[in-house]
Amino acid sequence: xRSHRKYRLALLLGTLILSACASTQKPLSDPxxxxxxxxxxxxxxxxxxxxxxxxxxxxxxxxxxTPQPVQKGIGNFLHNxxxxxxxxxxxxxxxxxxxxxxxxxxxxxxTVGLLGFFDVATKADIPDYDEDFGQTxxxxxxxxxxxxxxxxxxxxTLRDGIGRFGNxxxxxxxxxxxxxxxxxxxxxDVVHTRAGxxxxxxxLEEAFDPYIFLRDAWLQSREYDIYDGDxxxxxxxxxxx
Amino acid sequence: xxxxxxxLVCAVWxxxxxxxxxxxxxxxxxQSTAGEVLNILNDQKAYYRDHPEELEHLVNxxxxxxxxxxxxxxxxxxxxxxxASAEQINAFGIAMRDLLVRRYSQGLLDFESEDQLQIxxxxxxxxxxxxxxxxRVKLGSGGFAPVDYAFRKxxxxxxxxxxxxxxISYITTYRNQIGPQVQQDGIDAVIDGLRSGSVGxxxx
Numbered sequence: 035x036r037s038h039r040k041y042r043l044a045l046l047l048g049t050l051i052l053s054a055c056a057s058t059q060k061p062l063s064d065p066x067x068x069x070x071x072x073x074x075x076x077x078x079x080x081x082x083x084x085x086x087x088x089x090x091x092x093x094x095x096x097x098x099x100t101p102q103p104v105q106k107g108i109g110n111f112l113h114n115x116x117x118x119x120x121x122x123x124x125x126x127x128x129x130x131x132x133x134x135x136x137x138x139x140x141x142x143x144x145t146v147g148l149l150g151f152f153d154v155a156t157k158a159d160i161p162d163y164d165e166d167f168g169q170t171x172x173x174x175x176x177x178x179x180x181x182x183x184x185x186x187x188x189x190x191t192l193r194d195g196i197g198r199f200g201n202x203x204x205x206x207x208x209x210x211x212x213x214x215x216x217x218x219x220x221x222x223d224v225v226h227t228r229a230g231x232x233x234x235x236x237x238l239e240e241a242f243d244p245y246i247f248l249r250d251a252w253l254q255s256r257e258y259d260i261y262d263g264d265x266x267x268x269x270x271x272x273x274x275x
Numbered sequence: 276x277x278x279x280x281x282x283l284v285c286a287v288w289x290x291x292x293x294x295x296x297x298x299x300x301x302x303x304x305x306q307s308t309a310g311e312v313l314n315i316l317n318d319q320k321a322y323y324r325d326h327p328e329e330l331e332h333l334v335n336x337x338x339x340x341x342x343x344x345x346x347x348x349x350x351x352x353x354x355x356x357x358x359a360s361a362e363q364i365n366a367f368g369i370a371m372r373d374l375l376v377r378r379y380s381q382g383l384l385d386f387e388s389e390d391q392l393q394i395x396x397x398x399x400x401x402x403x404x405x406x407x408x409x410x411r412v413k414l415g416s417g418g419f420a421p422v423d424y425a426f427r428k429x430x431x432x433x434x435x436x437x438x439x440x441x442x443i444s445y446i447t448t449y450r451n452q453i454g455p456q457v458q459q460d461g462i463d464a465v466i467d468g469l470r471s472g473s474v475g476x477x478x479x
Contacts, residue, residue, distance in 0.1 A: 258442025
């Protein structure tokens with residue numbers, strides 16, 4: 035049953051990829067970082083359509099019925115649940131001290147913070163790191179990767195798309211879906227995350243070119259994460275040409 | 276009261292300009308200017324809340340004085356700015372500034388104290404012409420927002436020209452939005468659009 039579902043999905047994606055490739059070629063807006071722009075634009079269109087039809091209405095409903103403090107608690111809980119991945123990736127990048135601090139944060143929030151619903155660690159001034167397998171691959175040398183719009187999951191790069199496999203392997207919510215066929219926590223996670231983006235979508239919609247706006251913001255924000263908040267300055271002089 | 280206040284604004288304005296012209300380091304510039312403006316705002320919070328135009332004036336003539344608007348404008352325009360006149364570049368820079376100030380200056384009123392602004396020590400690659408000042412703005416929710424300023428050395432000393440919030444630079448982001456619009460409609464139309472609010476750089 036499960037393999038059938040996967041097969042059908044692969045078929046669907048294959049069709050989408052082919053149809054996106056067949057679209058007319060325009061000059062690339064950023065040949066260095068986005069050589070797959072025409073494919074990515076097709077996928078962006080697809081994602082937007084899925085979002086409009088299904089995800090956004092559900093996220094809006096969720097946002098409406100869930101009071102802000104409850105949403106915050108749920109966000110804390112989900113963040114804490116994903117923290118083992120951060121701890122492992124800190125270690126994989128050789129940041130052992132931070133990995134230990136991260137472990138302390140996870141233990142504190144999971145216990146005193148009641149399974150992570152309360153972020154007591156932040157109140158205690160324990161830093162909050164953010165690492166994943168994509169960032170680890172970057173730290174290991176794959177620092178430049180082409181932009182890739184993933185179906186359903188949205189903006190990514192080739193590197194971070196591959197990193198997703200590692201993250202999903204560790205993530206307890208993905209494990210439930212994979213091993214137990216229990217998709218409800220995953221769906222809930224997606225809806226919650228989408229609801230958190232509702233306040234930002236107006237900026238995206240009104241941008242002159244939403245695709246480019248999202249891409250540029252996402253790539254910069256990713257670079258910022260990879261360099262732990264201290265990325266190299268852009269080559270501004272180059273901008274004059 | 277109002278007179279006193281007007282005097283204060285004038286004093287800050289007059290006082291502020293020569294200060295920045297001195298050879299201050301980029302960190303000192305951020306520290307002194309932001310600190311001063313936040314103190315003024317804290318003392319007169321209610322007044323500024325009721326007089327958004329005064330707030331914009333203060334921000335424009337005190338905070339935005341740090342910025343090399345012409346250079347920022349040229350970076351955003353890129354090759355589309357090469358054929359533009361100096362007046363057009365200047366008008367474009369001011370229109371962009373006004374748009375940002377109109378949109379974001381209200382946020383300054385949420386500050387409670389100067390201590391909410393933390394300046395991080397210099398790190399990374401800095402040259403004697405180009406550097407970055409990294410700051411953290413503490414938020415009421417307990418977290419913080421990282422806000423970084425890019426500075427370059429000019430004949431008038433160090434001037435800021437770019438701001439990044441959470442690593443997302445205004446210049447890098449606007450460049451790819453504005454460029455195609457200038458190509459499509461011409462620079463004057465885009466300047467008018469920025470002024471009237473019909474051309475957005477990030478929507479809102």
